[in-house]
Amino acid sequence: MVQKKRPTLYDVAKQANVSIATVSNVLNNKDEASEETIQRVNEVIKQIGYSRNESARSLKRGESKLIGLIVPDNNPFFTEILDGIQQECEYYDWQVVVANSEESEKRQNQLIELLSAQQVSGIILAPVSETLSTTKIKANAPIVLIDREVENVKLPVIKADNVDGCYKATRKLLQNGHKRIGLILASPGISTTVQRKQGYVEALTSQNIQIDEELIQFGGNNTGTKAQIDGGYQAVIRMMNLSSPPTAIFATNHLLMIGALKAIKEQNLSIPKDISFIGFDDHPWQEISSPKLTIVSQPAFEMGRQAIHALHKLKSKDEIITTSLPLKLVIRESCGTA
Template sequence: MVKKKRPTLYDVAKEANVSIATVSNVLNNKDEASEETVKRVNEAIKYLGYSRNESARSLKSGESKLIGLIVPDNNPFFTEILDGIHEECEYYDWQVVVATSEESEKRQNQLIDLLSAQQVSGIILAPVSKTLNSAKIAGKAPIVLIDRDVEDVELPIIKADNIDGSFKATKTLLKNGHKRIGLILASPGISTTVERRQGYIDALNSQNIKVDDELIQFGGNYTGTKAQMNGGYQAVMNMMKLSSPPTAIFATNHLLMMGAVKAIKELQFNIPRDISFIGFDDHPWQEISDPPFTIVAQPAFEMGRQAVHALHKLKSSEEVISTSLPLQLIIRESCGTVK
């Protein structure tokens, strides 16, 4: 069977009895042809089944209609960010390609190279560490950071006010009489970990409570999705073996929270009767769990929207936009008073 030849601009021009330049103008919505000519070209396109060769077009223009999103794990938080990115991309006629670095710097850099080679219009990146080699990203696609900041490169960053969110959560537990509060953090060096730890310490200092390093556990250790869940689980197991275990636990991301709750249930502790609990990132299941969880909620959808806007500004005017959005503490039934 002979494969049918894909129709070209020349075929459309011939069918519509116009020049190739006229067809191109119509496709690019340029107001240089009469309504009758535009109608004739569109009818020819429909009759022939013509569609643009986007790969060839991106080679000619130097970029595609795609942007890349590189996230460190499969945390549902990043799915909400993606929803916001999708909505804002409609304004700029962009589509999104998503990849996961699984907290590997090597994989992250490979993904940046791969997406740049595909001539994406830009990359929205949640970096795996507090540094980003400027030499490695020089000449690559424009980059906007999301959720996590870096120290050594000035790039647009859309993030949440992690210090304030963590402060509010810890202060709530302190007001409920808890002085032994376990803190479960992700990988030690990333900016969100540093900031959430600082908010916790600031809250303890505000009540003149000494920081006990045994109550601060790192569950991330620069590993991916499953390892973080396991890290949250192990952190609870470690803290509950202490001679003076915590009466409350604050888990600072959704994956750590899932592992921590699993451990609490295995130990047959009741939340909040035996131990109080506050988690991070709000999702529908947390309202219907038993008990419903008190949560530090991030504006993930809005972060995604603003990241796309920042990327467009960076590309169109080289303007660097950075935003820190407020977090909301949603009080439910998991953080009771100390017994």
């Protein structure tokens, strides 16, 4: 694979009869060259097809034009976040390196290292654990947390208002007369789980309904699409086997929801006649599901955008922005009355 050598500042400088410093100044709009020279240099650049060697620049500057994104998996929620990040990065002329921690803290910390070694300008991190080892947050790039928070760590975080979103969903079911509402949660160790449970609990207690721990099932101790779906499936099976099964179910993430719906279908229960249902995350296929599902919808794209925004503020003004974006309850056809 023979690759032509890319032209350098020297090539441009020679052709334009100036020093490399001048070319560099022109490239960086330093306004220290005459209009005429700027013109000439730019012409040569275009003519010989010069573009900057970013490795050299990064070396000198101590910072590349890359930002890192670390997600625990590539599910559609994080893909939508990536979308938002990419759009916003365009403005800052950043490129995104995506890495997958696979819900492993060890891997996550390796990735922070690897990205730091690339001299990334910043890292957007959806952390896997509740506690980020303090050694690691000294990574040599600024970090913004997304989706999930960690305790005792002073970092910007862009998250959804899980408590409120799940409060609203649960209240909706309560308003429809449900008293026994099954809650399906993901892994206990992450902040979103804690907060989603909290919203559920607050809604019930505000109506003086006792919490029945049997109705709260964790379905996401394992990683991987299949495992998560199965977690949701098993959670429903367990609930429906209770002496007094729920009349409504709230699944608090997308994969859990799919598994839950599968179990409901297999049990020959019809939504919303036999059981009411609220799911999580809106996706195109829901337009054709029947019944159309009432869901809690997350502003994933916007979260991505805001994360970049927060990263920029952190870098330029040392400002720590923490944003909690509202969750929307999209009411469709899956909630009946008890």
